[in-house]
Amino acid sequence: MRSVIKTGMFVLMLAAMPIAAQAGTLEGVAIRAGTGAGIAGPPGAVVGGVIGGVVGGPNVVGHRHRHCWINDNGYRHCSWR
Secondary structure, three states: OHHHHHHHHHHHHHHHHHHHOOHHHHHHHHHHHHHHHHHHOHHHHHHHHHHHHHHOOOOOOOOOOEEEEEOOOOOEEEEEO
16 A cells, blocks of 8 residues: 555656646645635635746745855955846
């Protein structure tokens, strides 16, 4: 029985990989559906999910890197991009 569950979870993980590429859209749907459910119940969750899918959300999957440079006076500055 455990092998069936493990196999099913593995297949589900592989099926969800293309969905993870649309990170901003998925976060928008999840955030707005949760907010809509808290405010107006199930109809609010549906409306919030649709709005979240259209508008999108923050991209929490994206990688940022640090960019550093030294200015003319010799001071080091860094920023995240």
